[in-house]
Amino acid sequence: MQPASEPAKRRDGLSNILRNLAWILGGKGFGAVCSFFYLAILARSLGLKDFGHFSLIFGTAQALVAVAGFQTWQTLVRFGAQPVLEEDHPRFGRLIWFCTSADVLGAITGCVIAALLYFGFAEILELNPEYVTMGFLFACALMWSRLTTPSGIVRVLGRFDVGMYIEAVVPTGRLIASGIILWTGASVGKFLFAWAFFDLLSAALYWIAARRLAPQAFHRRHFGHWNQMLRENEGVRSFFGVTYVATTLDAAVRQGPLLAVGYFLGTSAAGLYRLADQLAQGVKQFAVLIARAVLPEFAISSMADEAHRFEGLVRKVTRIAALAGVTVLVLAVFLGEPLLVLIGGSDYARGAVVLIPLAVGAAFELASVSYEPMLYSTGHAKYALRVRVLALAVLVGAILAFVSSGPVGVGWAVALAMSIFYLAMSATVWVILRQLRRKAAAA
Secondary structure (H helix, E strand, C coil), X not given: CCCCCHHHHCCCHHHHXXXXXXXXXXXXXXXXXXXXXXXXXXXXXXXXXXXXXXXXXXXXXXXXXXXXXXXXXXXXXXXXXXXXXXCCHHHHHHHHHHHXXXXXXXXXXXXXXXXXXXXXXXXXXXXXXXHHHHHHHHHHHHHHHCCCHHHXXXXXXXXXXXXXXXXXXXHHHHHHHHHHHHHHCCCHHHHHHHHHHHHHXXXXXXXXXXXXXXXXXXXXXXXXXXXXXXXXXXXXHHHHHHHHXXXXXHHHHHHHHHHHXXXXXXXXXXXXXXXXXXXXXXXXXXXXXXXXXXXXXXXXXXXXXXXXXXXXXXHXXXXXXXXXXXXXXXXXXXXXXXXHHHHHCHHHHHHHHHHHHHHHHHXXXXXXXXXXXXXXXXXXXXXXXXXXXXXXXXXXXXXXXXXXXXXXXXXXXXXXXXXHHHHHHHHHHHHHHHHHHHHHHHC
């Protein structure tokens, strides 16, 4: 007979995840509506070629952020869950300052890499001279705006409502700025400035919110105690390194195809691919949002719940995500071309054939959205890294094999890589869950 107090200790994991996701989607749903309009203004006002220039600059900056930056929010959620539960502010503070220092170091490194890329290799890479300085400044702005420590603090504290309000700043600002730019005369430079400004504003608000939500942990007296922080968080170095490499590989999968289209097929083809990919990226972004809502709950549930309850939670989230993946694929098949024409005009109608394989890839990614958080939360991040290496190798080989077919060939390369990612990750996760169940039974 179980103690009467046990039910009170059990967490309703799925309910918590859905509540977190509801707060995230509240802001992102609003953002999606805004993005529909500002993307239409961007694509139509710039035209196919200049939209291609904008897309390549934006994609290059995002790739640089991934190469030089650290997704410290994952480390904060993974190792911050326990001190938050125990209200151990000094320990949480030492972890915060470690992640903050890594973020700052990554931003400085990224700016140096951007300077070398844009000013040292511009001619070799055949970059348009008109956009060299502009691209460098935008990359630096994006580097400093994408520090993830404050968002990690917000998430591990469960304050997804705060994140919703802050993240609404970016789409709102972009929509207002797009209207002003359309009225005053569109140019690549104006759009890049607006995008950078509102990203930086959102980042500043995140830092302010994080400082106010965790004032005791964020105190400067917790800075610099690196040895103590490492002793308190066993495995943090390997986790940090693995998640950094995994995030970099993920960025290569996300941004690499666009840059490959621009390199092999030209700027106009990149613009066409980008708009189709932007719609598919909406699905991928949805997958990222689910992961943000899932990881904090998985991190706590893996410590607080029995193995069979944790496994049941993973299975429930996986079934929901798989159903969502099938739904978005069907929507892309039937609504893809009308949406592309509505957003960009008739010049983008031929992007519909590119959207189909990208939607297939996005559906596979959405179906596998619970896998990586599960591996991270149980201390098996290295397996996620190995699967990402496999997916990237498949992507590179497939792009080289299919690029002669144009942007649609690159799209099918993405679909193939993501299908391999889904299958390999599925097999890995269920093996790990079986091991956890056996370990719990033997205990």
